Amino acid sequence: DIGRVEFAPEAAATPGAYPTVRMRRNRRDAWTRRLVAETALTTDDLIWPVFVMEGRDAETPVASMPGQVRVTVDRLAKHVEKAAELGIPAVALFPVTPAEAKDAEGTEALNPDNLICRAARELKRAFPEVGLVGDVALDPYTSHGHDGVIRDTRVGAYVHNDDSVSVLVRQAVNQAEAGIDVIAPSDMMDGRVGAIRRALDAEGFIDTRIMSYAAKYASAFYGPFREALGSAQALVGDKKTYQMDPANSDEAMREVALDLAEGADMVMVKPGMPYLDIVRRVRERFDVPTFAYQVSGEYAMITAAANNGWLDRERAMMESLLAFKRAGANGVLSYFAPEAARLLRGR
Numbered sequence: 001d002i003g004r005v006e007f008a009p010e011a012a013a014t015p016g017a018y019p020t021v022r023m024r025r026n027r028r029d030a031w032t033r034r035l036v037a038e039t040a041l042t043t044d045d046l047i048w049p050v051f052v053m054e055g056r057d058a059e060t061p062v063a064s065m066p067g068q069v070r071v072t073v074d075r076l077a078k079h080v081e082k083a084a085e086l087g088i089p090a091v092a093l094f095p096v097t098p099a100e101a102k103d104a105e106g107t108e109a110l111n112p113d114n115l116i117c118r119a120a121r122e123l124k125r126a127f128p129e130v131g132l133v134g135d136v137a138l139d140p141y142t143s144h145g146h147d148g149v150i151r152d153t154r155v156g157a158y159v160h161n162d163d164s165v166s167v168l169v170r171q172a173v174n175q176a177e178a179g180i181d182v183i184a185p186s187d188m189m190d191g192r193v194g195a196i197r198r199a200l201d202a203e204g205f206i207d208t209r210i211m212s213y214a215a216k217y218a219s220a221f222y223g224p225f226r227e228a229l230g231s232a233q234a235l236v237g238d239k240k241t242y243q244m245d246p247a248n249s250d251e252a253m254r255e256v257a258l259d260l261a262e263g264a265d266m267v268m269v270k271p272g273m274p275y276l277d278i279v280r281r282v283r284e285r286f287d288v289p290t291f292a293y294q295v296s297g298e299y300a301m302i303t304a305a306a307n308n309g310w311l312d313r314e315r316a317m318m319e320s321l322l323a324f325k326r327a328g329a330n331g332v333l334s335y336f337a338p339e340a341a342r343l344l345r346g347r
Ligand code: PBG
Pocket: 135, 137, 139, 147, 186, 187, 221, 222, 223, 224, 225, 226, 294, 295, 296, 297
């Protein structure tokens, strides 16, 4: 009878192993499982990305991210209130810039009254205890959808590194002046962290933190985010000349080392779930505050499967967030943040 395997413990009686050792003993009861748990997710680990748009007293759903919305600045405090009450340490702000405010140079990024600056002032007023993360990159503001400015060079039109950095530096200072606490350069230009650090210091913003998107990959998983911002239709070509190749891991170590040398206070790996190996390597090698971004596509995947009844939304959400902690992340940027915090707080 080939289907039946004999249970013969003595056959496996290797000293120090089964059956003396039984891994299942510690898993038997909830209390032992709690005692031996190696990692935990807490509300303190969460940063919530929020989309802000122009207009008054309105919010619109992001079709590819069910449950996420774009809100007008006058509704922002109400929108963030629960997250603040739950004790989420910080929110990350992303602007939906109207097409008519976009140009090839991303000029709107430097406007002291742009969406991000108004949103930052509003949230600082309403919730001074909540940290504000400002994304620094030009893609929400450029007509071509790239993170920097395009110049004709001897090798053709190209996202120009140093000209882009000059603009990004001014964008960062503009955000700091509006009350953004953490500048998060997501553009992947070379040398931008150091240039931003020097400019912030020169302007007296010595304590404005920099969380660099140090290892940011050219990824398909940003699709829903670009829909949320309306930068998808705008994007000409792809971002492979500045965002990293998903094939690479050693290169991520160089990126992180450079950003730290240039003054980054915290580093980020992005996307999240497909790049947990990078999170682990960064954390082990550098011992610095390391964050992971569970990006829009990851949120969309879990939500779509749950909405089809194929996954248990809460369990998949909590498991995915815990996985970041296990991989070594100190915190996670996640669209699930308020929902997860509510579960963690038992509300
Ligand atoms: C902008 C930026 C992007 C995301 C965060 N900042 C998009 C991109 O690089 O194209 C993606 C976030 C997400 O997908 O949730 N540079």
